[in-house]
Amino acid sequence: MALNILGQNISRVKVIDDDPSARQAMAFTITDANLEALPAEGPLPKLATFVTATKKQADAVVSDHRLKKGHYATFNGAEAVAGLYNAGCPAVLCTRWSTADIDAIRRYIPFIPSLISIDEVNPDTIATGFARCISEFKNAPVPS
DSSP, rough: EEEETTEEEEEEEEEEOSSSHHHHHHHHHHTTTEEEEEEOOOOOOHHHHHHHHHHHHOOOEESSSSSGGGGGGGSSSHHHHHHHHHOOOOOOOOOOOOOHHHHHHGGGGGSSSOOEEGGGHHHHHHHHHHHHHHHHHTTTTOOO
């Protein structure tokens, strides 16, 4: 099944998390939304290569913020979501909202239309996050 958000279909969602169990849990949430989850096994390529490949493989992305543990990625989730946003791919960033995370994310905020607390991730918040991205792509940004 696919979501149709403002004329854009989303059916395949790449799931990015350096923790395999968290990645699998997020994949289950994507599946619960009747979408195809594409868990990204690491190590991930450099950011530019990752963004290009992801746009070919998936319609949207859900990413954790901390990705560098265990050499899963050379970039963090905020960088990934910002890169995907700039490439026109809907992406949602999930984090635990620690002060260190927010400080690291701050410079990417203009390119992250949807930031979700990991405790609030569910099919509805993910769909809403994708809708915010697509709305911004169509020059109709949401106020918050």
